[in-house]
Amino acid sequence: MLPTDPTKKISFTRCIKEGDLVIVYERHDCMKAVKVCQNSAFQNRFGAFKHSDWIGKPFGSMVFSNKGGFVYLLAPTPELWTLVLSHRTQILYIADISFVIMYLELVPGCLVLESGTGSGSLTTSLARAVAPTGHVYTFDFHEQRAASAREDFERTGVSSFVTVGVRDIQGQGFPDEFSGLADSIFLDLPQPWLAIPSAKKMLKQDGILCSFSPCIEQVQRSCESLRLNFTDIRTFEILLRTYEIRQWRADCTQGTGGGSAGSIRHKRKQHLIEGSGEQENPNNSTVMARPNGEARGHTGYLTFARLKCLS
Numbered sequence: 001m002l003p004t005d006p007t008k009k010i011s012f013t014r015c016i017k018e019g020d021l022v023i024v025y026e027r028h029d030c031m032k033a034v035k036v037c038q039n040s041a042f043q044n045r046f047g048a049f050k051h052s053d054w055i056g057k058p059f060g061s062m063v064f065s066n067k068g069g070f071v072y073l074l075a076p077t078p079e080l081w082t083l084v085l086s087h088r089t090q091i092l093y094i095a096d097i098s099f100v101i102m103y104l105e106l107v108p109g110c111l112v113l114e115s116g117t118g119s120g121s122l123t124t125s126l127a128r129a130v131a132p133t134g135h136v137y138t139f140d141f142h143e144q145r146a147a148s149a150r151e152d153f154e155r156t157g158v159s160s161f162v163t164v165g166v167r168d169i170q171g172q173g174f175p176d177e178f179s180g181l182a183d184s185i186f187l188d189l190p191q192p193w194l195a196i197p198s199a200k201k202m203l204k205q206d207g208i209l210c211s212f213s214p215c216i217e218q219v220q221r222s223c224e225s226l227r228l229n230f231t232d233i234r235t236f237e238i239l240l241r242t243y244e245i246r247q248w249r250a251d252c253t254q255g256t257g258g259g260s261a262g263s264i265r266h267k268r269k270q271h272l273i274e275g276s277g278e279q280e281n282p283n284n285s286t287v288m289a290r291p292n293g294e295a296r297g298h299t300g301y302l303t304f305a306r307l308k309c310l311s
């Protein structure tokens with residue numbers, strides 16, 4: 001097992017330097033991960049942004065293009081990384097990830113086992129949760145995916161807290177060296193029930209397992225296997241409802257028809273102010289909140305279980 005260097009912390013309270021990964025933020029739905037190189041420029045519809053202008057600025061800075069447009073340079077936190085990473089597999093998103101971190105009771109110092117690594121979306125958050133004294137050992141049987149995940153963990157600054165192994169966890173189980181040491185285990189595998197007997201051996205007394213499965217049939221098979229040695233088995237489906245908040249100007253007294261459930265609508269002709277270049281007048285503008293039609297629905301089921309205490 002690799003010792004973790006407790007002096008290595010994940011911190012972005014410093015200035016941007018050559019080689020850093022930054023999240024170039026236009027809007028919540030328009031972001032890109034960019035590596036800072038002194039002689040490069042980032043181009044978008046607002047113009048060209050020279051990287052040399054970015055170096056030395058704190059994360060969070062607003063920077064300007066040659067045409068006066070602006071973007072923000074944000075730190076590659078797990079929350080933002082999961083929105084911009086390259087999808088080599090299906091990934092877990094923020095709603096599931098945050099629930100997993102909470103329900104697995106992760107704190108700095110925990111030892112976590114995970115399989116499969118996939119695109120490393122969850123792993124990045126697991127690593128940040130257990131840093132600076134804990135460690136995540138994540139396994140995928142796909143060599144190239146494991147290699148790409150390692151590269152990503154370097155780029156996002158969590159590599160000191162993650163070790164990626166290549167291993168068939170359904171066939172071979174987790175390595176014996178972790179027997180009785182894991183605080184928590186996370187499975188995102190096609191047949192998780194095959195890995196549950198090994199997971200049971202790896203967990204500390206009172207340790208918690210979570211298995212993510214997109215289909216309820218997989219959940220049923222996993223629960224059958226869990227019932228032998230685990231208690232407090234619970235399955236959740238996390239559904240998130242996001243809202244669009246827009247500022248509108250009320251022009252005249254004509255109606256606009258009914259709004260959708262949950263929206264606040266003015267019974268007057270309305271005019272979208274945002275992005276129109278108009279100055280907002282608080283006396284004749286209104287805020288509309290409506291559910292986002294493109295919000296993600298079902299992702300999968302999260303099944304949690306605690307190892308039975310024998311004493």
Ligand SMILES: C[S@@+](CC[C@H](N)C(=O)[O-])C[C@H]1O[C@@H](n2cnc3c(N)ncnc32)[C@H](O)[C@@H]1O
Nearest residue numbers: 091092116118119120121122140141168169170
């Ligand atoms: C859906 S992806 C995991 C995504 C990951 N949770 C994330 O958030 O990015 C499932 C991964 O499990 C891996 N996998 C499938 N069967 C496996 C096995 N028997 N042993 C290890 N990894 C396996 C696949 O190669 C794939 O990368």
